């Protein structure tokens with residue numbers, strides 16, 4: 202027995218060394234021998250990282266899933282179909298760790314620090330290796346994250362076409378953009394806004410950028426297109442014609458709807474609310490504000506919302522509140538999965554690791570029947586101090602596992618049924634003849650006054666908040 206084991210071990214070693222000597226690791230490292238400096242790079246960007254597998258909750262391996270088991274069926278659907286995870290190109294491949302007080306801290310081995318076209322293509326290859334190793338089939342991008350700005354709009358478009366052609370090839374048959382978007386906030390021309398700029402030339406430029414970004418998203422088989430109005434807002438109302446700016450935003454979005462139909466793009470258009478940062482006041486403040494705006498301008502049937510958890514807390518709401526507001530208005534289209542920090546007052550875009558929070562999020566997702574054709578986009582970045590290549594994987598694995606735990610917990614809550622029962626009981630006084638009349642809008646004040654006189658002082662039951670919290674907690 203021992204001899205056989207030894208033999209197996211020995212032959213294993215032999216074949217391992219054979220593989221190692223015939224196919225030397227060819228890391229996509231700028232300093233490495235394999236680097237031809239060309240954009241046609243085919244080496245490995247993450248040679249130390251294997252394909253990430255599900256190993257179950259008892260695994261201690263940081264490069265494995267403990268809870269996210271893509272093909273496991275929960276509540277009638279595979280986990281991967283509930284989640285529809287996506288990675289955010291801008292954080293994962295353009296995030297440098299720089300902050301307003303400090304220089305970049307991340308120097309990935311494949312980066313030459315330039316914004317060249319060759320570098321853009323190299324990064325795109327890294328993106329797809331990352332997606333495949335992580336087992337994620339979706340990615341999100343801004344036009345200017347993936348390809349450099351040119352000297353003219355035509356040159357920028359040509360750069361974008363070149364990188365997009367490579368992305369299309371690398372996507373293969375499985376990977377698609379969850380969404381694309383136009384970056385309408387970084388360039389100085391957008392300092393007064395894009396669709397809400399005081400300059401008509403900027404409005405036109407932004408329109409041209411959205412037109413092109415929507416075309417390439419469509420070409421890549423993208424399922425949604427996002428509008429985050431980072432600079433659509435104001436710094437002071439003293440110099441701002443708010444009505445005119447909002448009217449312009451609406452005409453811009455209507456033109457985007459028309460363009461979408463013209464090019465035959467069937468994806469969902471999504472507005473991503475955020476209350477402030479970088480402006481003092483952003484027009485798409487929160488889900489309710491965006492819903493009201495869409496309704497006022499007759500755009501309701503054309504847009505849904507992309508709710509970002511960190512934006513929710515910046516607007517003074519919980520993520521759950523924003524998700525439920527979107528959901529009950531038929532507007533929940535996508536989630537930018539991240540979280541803020543209770544002590545830092547800005548958009549820290551951290552990976553979500555709070556299981557209670559993840560459970561609340563999944564409650565909304567399940568009530569919504571899922572998010573498709575939207576999904577969960579990890580609009581989240583590594584901390585400035587996290588500088589190892591493996592940290593990129595660990596962060597995403599942890600975020601995916603956290604949401605998977607949320608899904609398991611919701612399944613437990615639904616199976617248990619007592620939380621739903623508590624809510625049902627709370628409103629049961631409306632499950633009566635008079636309640637039905639009220640809910641049908643058929644109870645006028647005369648009738649209600651008559652009832653109030655007849656019934657006398659109403660009895661008012663306990664809200665059972667602590668019990669609701671206890672039930673919720675027991676599922677975590």
Ligand code: XLS
Nearest residue numbers: 382429473509537548580
């Ligand atoms: C910034 C936003 C941005 C959008 C895409 O706060 O979250 O990243 O998701 O433009």
Ligand code: NI
Nearest residue numbers: 473509537580
């Ligand atoms: Ni976002």
Ligand code: NI
Nearest residue numbers: 509512548580
């Ligand atoms: Ni954000």
